[in-house]
Amino acid sequence: MPVVSRRRMAAVVVAVGLWVGGAVPAAVGEGPGEARLSGVGVLDPRWGFAAAAAGIEIGYGTTDQWGRAARGSGALYLPHGVPPVGGWPVVVWAHGTVGIGDGCAPSRRPQSERNSAYLNRVLDRGYAVLAPDYQGLGTEGQFSYYNSAVEGASILDAVAALRTVPVPLSGSWAIVGQSEGAHAAMSAAGRYADSGGGAARGLRAVVATGLRTDPPHSLRAMFRRGSTGAQNQVGYAAYFLAALRELAPERVTPYLSDFGRDYVEAAATQCLSDLVARAAGRRPADLVADPDHPTPTFDADIAALTGYRDHDLPADILLGYGTADIDVPPTGTDAYAAALRAANRGIGVTVESYPGADHSGAFLASLPDALAFLDAHLR
Incomplete structure (x- = not known):
């Protein structure tokens, strides 16, 4: 790593401190759909990570499920120490299912022990962590769950927005996603491939654990x-x-x-653990009149909601799964990886399985492989 002068060290500290404190204004776009910051602030320390030197709350322009201009929120966590020449490389954390109501936004809640254990290691490794909430979580409108367009835009627009501010971040970045976040990571990669990256250029790697590889089939x-x-x-x-x-x-x-009408209404505001408790042991079949056909156009509607481009992708991919996962059964992961390799001749697609690990456990089990993968692509 290049040696950094004490003068540059002091300049970095002052620039970041002034920006977060408001003495250096954020680059605010004229419309909420612009991928520029619309606000910054000091994140409540209760919602952050112990290994972060600073936690910064951000708002930025993006689009909603209707393609309309909207606002997203999230957080940026900076590691301790002085950034290397060129800035800290960025790891975007694409979070898993928390809920779809504003109160479920990860930037406004304490972090789980699992996520803290993982992302503290990422920060200790010298990576900045950008954590979008996904549009509609913590901002106006309802978050459209597993909507590939919303997830992808939330990630790419957050990266683009940070390019407009005086924080020493590298132009190279990667995505790490777990469960729903794995889908969000792949959605962002697909959207990047469609656009060439635009103002979010520099995607180098995608790590996706617990990926639902065929939503219409697995959900049916x-x-x-x-x-x-x-x-x-x-x-x-x-x-x-x-x-x-x-x-x-x-x-x-x-x-x-x-029951389903009442329960889906409650889902709009209740976060996952409370919503599951509300079901009192009832299963997905209890939500619909005909469990064999949840809705007449179920397969097509789920495919339209969750589908993303997965050919000619821009970055190497690491897929991971636990063999004991009963949340998102991984039976199709190896076949999906083979299909990705066939459709993406220019990138590497690696698959790692974690024997005996469940859905959540596989995420932590994958950490050594993920860190090695990030180091290989961002250093």
């Missing part, structure tokens, strides 16, 4: 009577139905059970 199976799996699945199912209902209520609402 999840809704069937007698399906097994984690209790969390009833919450996931409600969030999917809420997203579909917002986009086309006439294709969802008439096909919900009485």
Whole structure:
């Protein structure tokens, strides 16, 4: 790593301190759809990571599920020490399912022990961590769960927005996503491929653990009577139905059970753990009148909601899964990796399995492989 002068060290400290303190204004776009910062502030320390030297709350312009100008929120965490020449490389943290209501936004809640253990190591490694909430979490409008366009825009626009401010960040970045965040990471990579990156150029790697590789198939199976799996699945199912209902209520609402109508309504505000507790042991099949056909256009609607470009992608990919995952069964992961390799001749696609690890456990188990992958692509 190049030697940094004491004068430059002092300049970096002053610039970051002034920017966060408001003495250096953020580059604010004229419209909420512009990928520029609309606000910054000091993040409540209770919502941060112990290994971060600073936690910065951000607002920025992006788009919603209708393609309209909207605002996103999130947080930027800076590591301790002095940035290398060229700035700290950036790891974008694409979070998993927390809920779809404003109160569920990760930048406004304490971090879980699992996420803290993982991201503290990333920060200790000398990476800045950018953590978008996804548009609609903590900002106006409802978050459209697993909506590839919303997730992808939330990530790319957050990266682009940070390019407009005086923080020493590298032009190279990577995405790490778990569960829903794995889908968000792949969605961002697909959107990047469509656009060439634009103002978010510099994507070097994608790490995706617990990826739902075929949502229409796996979700249809999840809704069937007698399906097994984690209790969390009833919450996931409600969030999917809420997203579909917002986009086309006439294709969802008439096909919900009485319990399902109440439960999907509650899903709009309740975060995952509370929503699952509300179900009192009931399963996804209880949400709909006909579990074999949750809605008449279920497969097509789920495919439209969750689909992303997965050919000619711009960066190497690491997929990881736990063999004991019952939240998002990984049975199709190896086949999907093979399909990715066939459709992406210019990149590497690596798969790692973690024997005995469940959905959450695989994320932590993947940390050594993820750090090595990040180092290989960002250093």
